[in-house]
Amino acid sequence: MTSVETVTFDSYSTLLDVDAVEAALEDAVENPRPISQHWRSRSLMYTMVANEIDAYDTFYAFNRAALEHALETHGVDLPESEREEILATYHDLRVFDDVQDGMAALTDAGYDVYVVSNGNPEMLASLVETAGIDEYIGDTISADEVETYKPNAEIYRHAAARTGTPIDAIAHVSAGFFDVLGAQHAGMTGVWLDRGKVPWDGFAGDPDATVSDIRDVTDVIQKRD
Template identity: 60%
Template sequence: MSFDESRVSTVTFDSYSTLVDVEAAEKALAARVDDPEPVSRLWRSRSLEYTFVGNQVDVYEPFYAVNRDALQYALDAHGVDVSEDEREEILAVYHELDVFDDVREGIERLRDAGYDTYVVSNGNPEMLESMVAHADIGDLLDGVVSAHEVEVFKPDAELYRHAAARTGTPIDEIAHVTAAWFDVFGAQHAGMQGVWVNRKDTPWEPFGDDPDLTVDGFEELVARLDGA
């Protein structure tokens, strides 16, 4: 698909892996787990699987609780025994994830170019409040939209439509920026333009449509939108 920057008035951003780096979760595991990488990988994948299944069977828990369940499964699956206090310390890393270097300047330049900017995330409000504060981007955002407001997760179209209503923007005037392939699909299915941030230079999924736009970071995103 082709990206039409002339239609964009609002830019929405996913949070985890798009604005902030979730790889810190592995570091939090490292002090407590001999081989943290497979535990971390299973934790992240199971967390997403729980949201996908929850959407289909009408089961909702706030994302922090979903993340807790997924972490417990990953620890159990790898035979790792940690105390409840240690588990909570590992989970707490999601309140202090490092922001990618290009994020603040990128959003600031988009704001200067006249775009409204929002976060649209699976994270529950408490997680997103701490993420925005830790990333120091609160002054650059017009708002934050949480899946908790409608109790469905990405890529359900209801969340994207709710985000459009919250931003006061026709849905086809929104460019949704995300590092997650399923989030690109969800945004496109709902009527937004989907922008894939491919920070790790990985191949796109062979399943489904291509993103409307692929960028390697926020600098390339700004170059495409600034002056449109």
């Protein structure tokens, strides 16, 4: 196996806690949990369907459409100003506690670190500021650059080109099973970040490695090398 030179990270649910959007819904709806879950699952569905029917739009636009669908499905009618305020929480999500220390360990060990995300550039700029990871990452790489979403192989190949790293020398870390499988299919080492919320979806194989904390990524990669 080619030694890992570069480590890429997914953003939402990996570095940032998307469950925090429930807090933004609490003041507007009586039961935010099902709306929040519907919103997130629909948003991801839109990206994958868009890949297949050439209907690309920015992730933020899909996020808006998914929120509107979730609200309508659950019979909630909110004015546009409130919907936009809820959407804006994606610019200020809570950062998981292991992010900065985990990335610092990787850079100290000599790995190049990047973020590869479905989020559009404005969302990723907010992510870097919120997470305080600017000193650890080489850059953020957005699906917007190729107008293709995960798990399509094109975005991972584009990430390899942007980082200047052979694709088989990249380890991609994500809490999303589909993202890990997509990275593996494209030729990367797939590392599943098990946040303890759902089991691994094993219908198409297993991750190359599993961690429960970003601070463990360095050790796992070095052991595989």
